[in-house]
Amino acid sequence: MSVIYILWLREVKKYLRSRVQIVASLGSPLMYLAVLGFGLGPVFQRAGEGKYIQFMAPGVIGMTVLFTSMFSGIAMLWDRQFGFLKETLVAPVPRLLIMIGRTLGGATVAVLQGALIFVVTLIVGFRPASLLAVPLAFLVIALIAVIFSALATAIGSSIKEMQGFQMVMNFLVMPLFFLSGAIYPLEGLPKVLAAFTRVDPLTYGVDGVRGVLIGRTHFGVPLDIAVLLGVGILFVMFGAWRFSKLEA
Amino acid sequence: MSDRAIIRVQHVVKSFGKVTAVNDASFEVRAGEIFAFLGPNGAGKTTTIKMLTTLLRPTSGTLELDGLDPTQHQNEVRRRFGVVFQDPSLDSELTAWENLDIHGVLYHVPRHIRRERSETLLKMFELWDRRDDLVKTFSGGMKRRLEIARGLLHTPKVLFLDEPTLGLDPQSRNQMWTLVGNLNRAEGVTVFLTTHYMDEADRVAGRIAVIDHGRIVAIGSSAELKQQTGADSLEAAFLKLTGTTIRDESATAADQMRQVSRVWRR
Numbered sequence: 001m002s003v004i005y006i007l008w009l010r011e012v013k014k015y016l017r018s019r020v021q022i023v024a025s026l027g028s029p030l031m032y033l034a035v036l037g038f039g040l041g042p043v044f045q046r047a048g049e050g051k052y053i054q055f056m057a058p059g060v061i062g063m064t065v066l067f068t069s070m071f072s073g074i075a076m077l078w079d080r081q082f083g084f085l086k087e088t089l090v091a092p093v094p095r096l097l098i099m100i101g102r103t104l105g106g107a108t109v110a111v112l113q114g115a116l117i118f119v120v121t122l123i124v125g126f127r128p129a130s131l132l133a134v135p136l137a138f139l140v141i142a143l144i145a146v147i148f149s150a151l152a153t154a155i156g157s158s159i160k161e162m163q164g165f166q167m168v169m170n171f172l173v174m175p176l177f178f179l180s181g182a183i184y185p186l187e188g189l190p191k192v193l194a195a196f197t198r199v200d201p202l203t204y205g206v207d208g209v210r211g212v213l214i215g216r217t218h219f220g221v222p223l224d225i226a227v228l229l230g231v232g233i234l235f236v237m238f239g240a241w242r243f244s245k246l247e248a
Numbered sequence: 249m250s251d252r253a254i255i256r257v258q259h260v261v262k263s264f265g266k267v268t269a270v271n272d273a274s275f276e277v278r279a280g281e282i283f284a285f286l287g288p289n290g291a292g293k294t295t296t297i298k299m300l301t302t303l304l305r306p307t308s309g310t311l312e313l314d315g316l317d318p319t320q321h322q323n324e325v326r327r328r329f330g331v332v333f334q335d336p337s338l339d340s341e342l343t344a345w346e347n348l349d350i351h352g353v354l355y356h357v358p359r360h361i362r363r364e365r366s367e368t369l370l371k372m373f374e375l376w377d378r379r380d381d382l383v384k385t386f387s388g389g390m391k392r393r394l395e396i397a398r399g400l401l402h403t404p405k406v407l408f409l410d411e412p413t414l415g416l417d418p419q420s421r422n423q424m425w426t427l428v429g430n431l432n433r434a435e436g437v438t439v440f441l442t443t444h445y446m447d448e449a450d451r452v453a454g455r456i457a458v459i460d461h462g463r464i465v466a467i468g469s470s471a472e473l474k475q476q477t478g479a480d481s482l483e484a485a486f487l488k489l490t491g492t493t494i495r496d497e498s499a500t501a502a503d504q505m506r507q508v509s510r511v512w513r514r
Contacts, residue, residue, distance in 0.1 A: 006353040014341045084339040087398075090301055091354035092326035247303070 003093050004101040011072070011105025015112065022116070025068065029060045029117050033124055036183060049185065057126035058137075058210040059182025061114050065144045066180075066202055068113040070173050072106030073152030074165050080156070080246075089246070099243040103153050103236065107145035114141045128213040137212040140221075143228040144205035150232070150239035157242040175200075182206050186218040201231045253312075254279040254406060254438050255300065260309030262295050269295040271462035272309070277440055279405070282432055284453035285442040286486070292462040293442035294334060297410050300440075301331050314405055327355065330399030331408040336391055340384035344375055344394050347383060348401055355402035362401070369397040373427060389420030393427070400437070407431075409441040413448060425452050450482045460490040 015022070037053045044052035079085040088098045115138070128134060155168055179193075180202035189197065197203045208224030211217030217224070255277035262270040270292040277283045285293045298304040299311060302318045302325055311318050318325045338347050345366065352362035370376040373393040383391060392412060399407055409428070413421040429452060432439050443449055449456050450470045458465045458473070466473055466489050470482050479485040 002353050006350050010339065010342065010346075010350060013346075014339075017341065081335065084337055086303075086333055086335075087337040087351065088354065090303060090326055090331060091351075092323040092356070093354055 003097045004104065007088070007098060007101025008105040008108065011102065012108055012112075015109040022113075025064075025113060026116065026120065028067070029064045030120065032060050032063065032183070033057070033121065037124065040183075051125075053121075053125050054127065054214055055185070055210070055216070056183055057121035058213055059180070059206050060121065061117050061141065062144060062180060062182050062202055062206040062209060063177050064117045065110045065114040065141055065205075066148050066173065066177060068110040069106055069145050069148035070152045070155075070169075072102070072109070072149055073156040073168070074162075076102070076153065076156030077159070077162060077165055080160075095244045095246075096240055099153060099240050103146070103149045103239060106149035106152065107142065110145035110149060111138065111142050114138075114145070129215050133212050137209050140205060140208040140212060140225065140228065143208075143225070143232055144202065147201055147205070147228065147232045147235050150235040153239035154235070154242040157239070157246045176202050179203065180206050181218070201228065204228055204231075252279045253277065254314055255283075255440065256310075256312040257296070257300075258310045260296075260299065260306045260311060262292075262299060262304065263307045269462055270299070270306075273459070273462070273464050274309075275457050275464055275467055277406075277438060278455075279438055280432070280436050281454045282428070282439040282441070282452055284449040284456045285440070285459055286444065286446065286449045286456050287442075287459035288444055291459045293459060294410055295462075296459075297331070297408050297440070297442065301329060301408060302326055327402065328404055329406040329408060330402065330404040332392070332395045332399050332410065332412055334410045334414065336395065338383050338391060338395060338398070341382060343380050343382055344370065344386075345379040347394065348398055351398045351401050357402050365401055365403070366397075369400055372431075373397045387420075389416050389423070392416060392420070392424065396424075396428070400431070400435075403435070404437065406438045406440060409439065411442055411444070413443065413445065421448070428452065446482045446486060456482075458486060458489050465489045 033053070033056070037056055041052040044050070044055065049055065076085065089095075091098075118134075128137070155165075155172075159165065159168070179197050179200045181197055182202070186194070186197055186203070186207070204219060204224040204227040207218050208221055208228065211221040211224065219227075253276040255275075257276070258274050260270055260273045261268065273292070273296065285296065287293055295304065299306050300313060300318060302322045305319050313325050314328050316325050316328075339350070342350075348366040348370070349362065352359075352366070357365070367376070370379050373396065375390060375394055375397065378386070378390070383394065386394065396407070396409070396412070412428075413424060416424070425448065428439060428441075431437060441453070453470070455467060455469050456473060457467045466476065468476065473482060473485045473489070474480065477485040477488040479488055
């Protein structure tokens with residue numbers, strides 16, 4: 001337990017210390033909120049869908065959690081060649097504990113970052129249906145964070161070069177975000193696109209957060225949570241397996 | 249120093265595909281001695297260390313550290329050694345104290361011993377005043393010292409140092425060898441180091457193994473090597489043994505990344 005705790009604490013400490021990075025990481029969600037939120041707002045309203053900021057705020061929170069989680073994969077690549085990872089790999093502790101500590105740390109950081117963006121959305125006019133829903137929403141957010149932190153661990157363990165991560169960003173992270181229904185409703189999509197959105201775990205995450213916070217959901221919150229739990233278990237196992245195969 | 253072998257390597261071969269990094273190496277390291285692996289870049293020094301430290305499995309041959317096989321008893325073996333890798337493995341976003349503390353937890357060192365020993369080591373390595381500063385503010389020499397201190401926190405029997413003075417200025421190098429020598433005398437820890445600086449091997453090591461192209465060419469004290477070859481300096485002895493001077497191999501991709509990371513870390 002102490003091994004998991006100390007590695008978790010390491011990630012959280014580093015996050016809280018990197019003030020500049022925290023501010024910088026608010027950039028892209030803010031841009032989405034401000035530019036897309038206010039830019040597409042009138043069209044959305046005219047289509048009879050209500051206030052766009054209400055709709056997209058949960059999506060932007062989901063996006064933030066996705067990006068932050070996946071970034072811990074980059075950190076791992078760097079750590080691996082020139083950093084701390086080797087130190088943990090020769091320590092007399094099971095790899096599984098190391099993987100869990102790192103992944104939980106990365107996930108916690110992602111949740112904290114999500115909380116920060118949640119506050120920002122409140123400032124720009126987002127209003128959850130009730131404050132009581134907020135803790136439940138964070139439970140869903142935590143699930144999203146664990147899923148993608150575990151995926152990042154798996155990817156960080158599998159590729160060796162920084163260039164590889166660029167590819168992951170372009171061909172995995174961006175599609176995960178754009179296919180998730182974070183910025184558009186899932187109703188009435190062309191069949192092919194609809195099929196793609198359904199295999200994206202983030203879709204269920206965003207739908208769950210949205211369902212809990214504003215009562216608008218495509219799949220229903222119970223199904224969202226069930227899918228997230230299932231995928232979470234699967235990804236953590238996958239991440240642990242890839243991490244155990246890692247060669248220093 | 250005793251005559252007991254703490255490391256025993258017999259007929260070890262390690263190949264990566266078609267490349268044979270270590271070719272039928274056999275040697276012993278005695279408990280309490282300072283043992284140096286001397287050879288050019290790419291000779292197989294790091295690969296040997298990686299095998300002894302459980303990070304790589306040999307293709308064939310047997311290894312033993314304190315009577316245990318690193319491929320069989322990974323965790324027991326890991327508890328028995330400390331290692332300083334060629335590339336830094338500190339967390340530069342954490343303080344010196346935090347780096348030691350994490351290490352202590354990973355090696356199951358009880359809290360009060362962890363604190364006591366961290367204090368002793370930081371004072372010994374002249375880092376006590378900087379214990380609460382982030383490692384990224386440290387100089388190259390300070391970082392290297394901190395890594396050695398960390399490697400010793402769990403009181404290992406063997407300390408592996410892979411090119412510990414690479415990239416350090418002469419003053420820091422000098423200071424480091426004095427410290428390592430003191431430590432070896434004070435704690436009786438066996439030191440296994442690799443270097444391609446002949447003067448360092450000559451100065452600190454009790455015995456030296458000359459390695460080239462994955463083969464161990466000769467083993468002995470500096471005096472023995474000189475005598476064996478009839479040379480008057482270790483450098484000349486090396487030349488006779490390997491037929492070459494220590495050469496700088498062309499840079500590999502890893503070397504280039506190392507270069508980039510040094511610039512980044514400034």
